[in-house]
Amino acid sequence: MFCLLKIYGGIPENQGSEAFCFTKKGFKRVLGAFCSGGADLSLVFDNGNKVVLHGFEFVKNSDCPPNKRLFIFQEPAEAGLIYGVVSSQTGKGVSVYLILE
Amino acid sequence: MTELSKTDFIIQCIEKEISSDKVHELKEELDKDYRYLAGIAVSDVNAGENSVLEQFKIKGRDVLPEGFELAHIMCSGSVSPNKRFFSWFRPVAVSGDEILIRFRDPDWAQNYNLQIQVLLTNNPDEIVNVLFA
Numbered sequence: 001m002f003c004l005l006k007i008y009g010g011i012p013e014n015q016g017s018e019a020f021c022f023t024k025k026g027f028k029r030v031l032g033a034f035c036s037g038g039a040d041l042s043l044v045f046d047n048g049n050k051v052v053l054h055g056f057e058f059v060k061n062s063d064c065p066p067n068k069r070l071f072i073f074q075e076p077a078e079a080g081l082i083y084g085v086v087s088s089q090t091g092k093g094v095s096v097y098l099i100l101e
Numbered sequence: 102m103t104e105l106s107k108t109d110f111i112i113q114c115i116e117k118e119i120s121s122d123k124v125h126e127l128k129e130e131l132d133k134d135y136r137y138l139a140g141i142a143v144s145d146v147n148a149g150e151n152s153v154l155e156q157f158k159i160k161g162r163d164v165l166p167e168g169f170e171l172a173h174i175m176c177s178g179s180v181s182p183n184k185r186f187f188s189w190f191r192p193v194a195v196s197g198d199e200i201l202i203r204f205r206d207p208d209w210a211q212n213y214n215l216q217i218q219v220l221l222t223n224n225p226d227e228i229v230n231v232l233f234a
Contacts, residue, residue, distance in 0.1 A: 004190045006166035032189075037150075037172055062145045062177040065184035067233055069173070092151070095170060099189050 001101070003027065008086055008096035017087040027077035027100040034058060034070035035096040039088040047080035070099065110222035111135060115200065122209040124155055126201070132221055133197030138164065139228050140186030140220035145175040148215055149208035156203040159193050188232045192225035
């Protein structure tokens, strides 16, 4: 079964780009990620050693089923820190979510 | 392939007239004959794309993270009906419990009827196969 977790929420401050890091115990795997439409997301796992997403743009698309809009992958959840960078030029709030198992 | 006979579910609609850009509260008791909430759907017909679910709670526990953008759940009529549900969360055990939704549409311009559909089932493992197919 899945757990949906918000790992970043805010307006990226540094010219629309902000870095964050995250760790969470009690889960086996990270199964996917998504963020607000119009934002670019980078995610690095394994204490900065494994790049999973690099400037991946999430677009708004209401013609796509909601369950299919995330980027799906599999990474161990307890393998150290997860680093991320989120970028958005919209000036609006951006959120980043992980799906954990 | 999931057998249809095992996919025991109903879709319960929760409605509220949205009359301003302030927070609106939706409260409703869920059908007591079903034991799990496994999906949430909203049509993109009325609500603005910057709308937010400030809270989505059952029994005081968050089903979705606070401040969850409605855009992640909304979909258009071109999506087939059984694919319109967002279900990337742990199915929530329910038993006629009250659902509390706090909704805000910052781009509100005129009154409209917000309809949030929740999928209730007694077989969450089976229904997930249909929702993610």
